[in-house]
Amino acid sequence: MKNEDFKYIKATSLEEVFALQAKYGENAQILAGGQSLIPMINLRMTSPATLIDISGLQDLKGITHQHSPGRVAIGALTTHAQILNSKTVTEHVPLLAQAVPHVAHLAIRNSGTIGGSLALADPAAEYPCVALALNAQVVLKRKGGERRVSAEEFFQGLYKTAIEPGEVLTAVEFLEVAQNQRTFFTELARRKGDYALVGLAINLTLQGSVISSARLAFMALEDRPVLAKQAMKSLVGQSFNSTTPHLSANVSDALRKDISPWGDLQVTGETKSHLAGVILGRALFEMAVQNV
Amino acid sequence: MSDQSLEISLRVNSQEVNAQVPVRMHLAEFLRESMDLTGSHLGCEYGACGACQVHVDGLLVRGCLTLAVQAQGKHVETVEGLTEKGVLRELQNAFLQHNAFQCGFCSSGMLITALEITNHYPNADREQIRDLISGNYCRCTGYQSIVDAIESVLKDQRLRNQLSAPKAQSEMGVDK
Helix, strand or coil: CCCCCCEEEECCCHHHHHHHHHHHHHHEEEECCCCCHHHHHHCCCCCCCEEEECCCCHHHCCEEEECCCCEEEEECCCEHHHHHCCHHHHHHCHHHHHHHHHCCCHHHHHHCEHHHHHHHCCCCCHHHHHHHHCCCEEEEEECCEEEEEEHHHHEEECCEECCCCCCEEEEEEEECCCCCEEEEEEEECCCCCCCCCEEEEEEEEEECCEEEEEEEEEECCCCCCEECHHHHHHHCCCECCCCCCCCCHHHHHHHHHHCCCCCCCCCCHHHHHHHHHHHHHHHHHHHHHHHC | CCCCEEEEEEEECCEEEEEEEECCCEHHHHHHHHCCCCCCCCCCCCCCCCCCEEEECCEEEEHHHCEHHHHCCCEEECHHHHHHHCCCHHHHHHHHHCCCCCCCCCHHHHHHHHHHHHHHCCCCCHHHHHHHCCCCCCCCCCCHHHHHHHHHHHHHHHHHHHHHCCCCCCCCCCCC
16 A cells, blocks of 8 residues: 555535534545545645545535526536536536546546546646636535635635635536537647646637627646636627637737746746647637637 | 554455455555455556556446445456456457557556447547547557557447448447
8 A cells, every 4th residue: 555544434414524524624635536636645645634535425416407597506526427428518518518528538537526626726627727717606515504606716726725624615506608608628738638738718708790708717827727817808809700720919919918837847838828829829710610 | 543444345246245444445456455356457556557447336447546445335347357247358359469468567457448438439430549548558559559459349349230230320429
């Protein structure tokens, strides 16, 4: 065994999880799908004294579509594979559906969960980026209450989120896509399923063929997924159909001001900055072609 | 430290098993060390290489990213069990024919991923096969021969389906 020893408790209800969290405090970690936590434990990057296994909590599983306001709620323990195969997601949250095939590999997708990925807040993960682009609401429950935190407030830094001690991320809610909304996800990775060098989730609202609002969320650039706010502004008012494979100069200038990427083991920050412009150009072109 | 261990009961291949396992032991290690099923290989033990893959209740998972105690009440099938069932036979023959086994370290995990492809992605082309096996490392073959082997099984499978149901509309979409 490579990992350090820990105490393991399989929770049978959310109430029990709250009680266990209160009892074991900061030394306890929640185990959901385990596809990030277990590797970190195996590598001894983290050594929680107690693991609270919530994988048996049925209430935290599944995808529901609610009407007026139309939104899709996804339980924290829903796996990547379940999201990938969900018609509700494909139809009503197409951006998420487009992103899931990029999440890890077949076997990992059968175990890993959306709640686990959001709570971990890896800056190179797809769900946080998609959640930010759609400004999804993250549902946090605690003993005797719950609150909703928008994705913009939720991701606070490297593996750092708005989750307070005593809280459990139980679901995430996405507004269903509107008629005049266009979304797109793309990423560059050395090998399919690996961590992206850079990734991008786009969420545009159109008035006729003119962009009336734009959200661009980039991943794997900084300590958390980031909105390219200047570039978003510069896209507003542009005609969607005339978008060319080459980004207009003002959008790419704005983008350069928005982001200050970190280098990683694979590429420098400068390269990431360049690649961010490349995938934005490609994505807008692709979207315009699809829109015709 | 706790040195905690728990009693689990599960089914491994065709065998009902009761065992006392340390909570920190992962499933692949349990299979290898306690069950003597050494077909599941330990390469990286952090989910990158795919050599430890097994089925848990019919789902493909990484044996090193599942704790043995999490298999409580479940049905675990290893490459040994799947081989005995015969479901890997065609793939194993194709791997031999195309020289897709070299050192053999990745083979058990690779075969189980290949089974996932032949079961769920019957129309996968070479590029899709490459994507689908991207979670399994092979350090010998350069993947070419593995893709050849899987592709040949998919082709045979499609041919058989055509012959057995010449008029039926096929629903073999790549479920992606």
